Amino acid sequence: MTEQSTEGTIFHSKRYTSWPSMTEDIDAGNLHAAFILAPLAMQMARQGKTKVKIVHLGHRDGTAIVVPTDSKVESFADLRGTRMAIPHRYANQRILVERMMAEYGFSEDDLKLIDYPPPEMPAALKAGAFESYIVGEPFAAKAEMDGFGRVLYHTKDIWPNFISCVLIVTQDLIDRDPALVQELVSGITASGKWLDEGDERLLSGLVMESASNQDDVDSGKVIVPDEFGRTPRLQAAVIAAQRRYYNQNPELLKFVLTKPPDRVKYTELELARDEFAEIQHWAEKLGFFDSRPVTEDDPFDFLDYCDPRFEQGRLRDLPLQDLASAAAEGAQ
C-alpha cells in the first residue's frame, strides 16, 4: 500500500507468475525483496547462493482445504485413499498436510499429493482431477464463490496463525540500506494494523464513487464503489484488485477478506522462534535441505534465516484522510 503515500520510498509491487522465476531473479541480483513461501525462503537461506533473511510476515492464515460441495468428506480422516493437490513441493501447505497425515495416522500412500498450479485448482477439482486441494487465497474462495467447492478446514481450525508466505530481503540490501528495510517492515506492520483495527477513514488517494468527480478520475485516484463498503478491508480489496497489484476480481478479494473476516489475519506479523522451529523441523524431515543437510557441525538456526530486528522500529502512520472530510463526503 505504500505506493499510495506521497513521501518516503516508492515500493513497487511486481507480480510474478511462478516461484522459480522469482528465486532466479533474486539469485541473479535483480530483486532484493519478495513475499515467498516460508519453507522455500528457508531453503534459499540454507543453500546460501544468495544470502536472504526473513524480516517479517505479510499475513497469517488465508489458506484452506477445499472439497467439492457434494463430497461426503466431513473430516481429514475421510480423505484416506484420495488425491489432494498442493501448490508447491516447498510450500508450507504441504507441511500442514504432512503434519495432519501424521496426526491422523496416515501412511505415505494414504493420501496422494499432487503438485498443481493454484489458479487451475478450482477448475480441476470441478473436473475431478483430485478429491481435494489445499491452497492460499483467493483460489479457495473462488470455488466457494462459484458454488462447486466448500471449505473443509480453514487454517485457523487446524494450524492457527498459519504462515504461508514471508517477506524476505537480501542480506546485501540489509547491509546496504537498513533504513529502507525498516521503512518497508514498518509500513507492512502499519498496513496490517490498519486492515484489522482501522476505522472507516479512507486512505489518501481513495475516493468514494458518489463523491468523486472528473478530476479524481484524471489524477488516477482509486474509486471505491459506494455499495462495496469502506472498511479498511474493503478499501484494501479495491486497491489490491488493481492491475499493478493482484489483478483480481474485487468481489473475489472482498469475499476472501470478509467471509469470515478471520479467514486472513494481518496482525501478529512478528517472527516467532517456535513457529519457525516447527516449520524447520518438518522441512528437515521432508528433505527440503538435502543439498546441505543440517548437522551438529553445520547447524541451521532461527537467526540464520530470520532477522527480526526491523520489527522493533517505530510504527509509521498511514496517510489517512480525516473523518471530517469523510463525513462531508457522506453528506454530499
Next chain:
Amino acid sequence: MSPRALLLGTVGFAIFILSWHLATLGNQIGDLPGPAMTVRGLVQIAGEGVLWENVVASVFRVAWGFCLAAGIGIPLGMAFGWYPRLRETFNPLVQSLRPISPIAWLPFAVILFGGIRMSSDLAAIFLLFLSAFFPIVTASTSAVASLDLKYIRSARNFGVDGLAFFRRVVLPASLPQILTGLRLALGIAWVVVVAAEMLGVESGLGYQVMDSRNALRMDFVSAAMVVIAAIGLMLDMAMARVEATALARRGMSRR
C-alpha cells in the same frame, strides 16, 4: 492474393469460429471462452492499455533477438558454406545445439544476465537469438555450400574476384535460400518469445497469458492468443514481402 483465395480463406475462418462458438455456448467467465467473450476481452485489455505494453515488449525482444541472430548468423553461415574445413569443424556442434529448445536455456540466461539494467529483457533476447540463430546459420551454410559451380567458374573466367565476386555472384545466388531461412527463423522466434515470457519475465504477451490465467480471466487468455496469432501473421507477411521484393529484383521470383 486472388479473390478466390481470399474467399476460401474467409470460409476457413468462418467454419472455425462457428464451431468454436457452438462448442463454448453458454460458458461463463472462467470457463472456456467463446469468440464473443474473447472479442469483449480483447476490447477491454486494448482499452486499458495493458495490451499495447505487452505487444511492444514482445515485438521489441523478437526484433533484437532476430536482428542479432541475422547479423551474426548470416556471415558465419556463409563462411561455413565457403570453407569446408570450417564447416567440418563447427557444423556438427551447431547441429547438436540446434535441437535444444531455447526455453531450456532460460534459467541460465536469467543468471547470465543478472544484476544489470534490463536483465530480464536481455535474457529473453538471448533466448530469441538462440532460437533464430541456428536456422539462419544452417540456411546460410547450405545456401553457399550448394552454389552452382558453373556460376563460380564462369565468374572466375570473366576475371571477377575478391569483394566483387562475393557481391555479384555469391550473395545473389545464395540469397533466396538465406531469405527463406530468415523467414523461418522469425516464425520460430515469435513462438519462442511467447513461451519464454510465460516463464521468465513480467511483461509481454506470454506474460499476459500466464498472468490472466492467474487472475482467472480465461477471456483475456484467448484474447492474448488472438493477438499473438495476428502479430505472428503480420511478421510473416512482412518477411514474405521482403523476400519477394528482393527476389523479384534479381529476376528470381518464384512463380
Next chain:
Amino acid sequence: MSQALKILLCFAAFLAGVTLLHGWLNLAWFEPSNREQLTVAHLPVT
C-alpha cells in the same frame, strides 16, 4: 540508394522505434523520480 541499404535502414529504424517505445511503456525511462525506489515481488496468491 541500393535496395539492400533501404531494407537495412528500415530494420534499423524499426529496432530503434520499438526500443524507445518499450523503454517508455515498460521501463519508465522518461519519468524522472527523486524518491528512493524498491521493488517487492509477489505472486497473486496469499
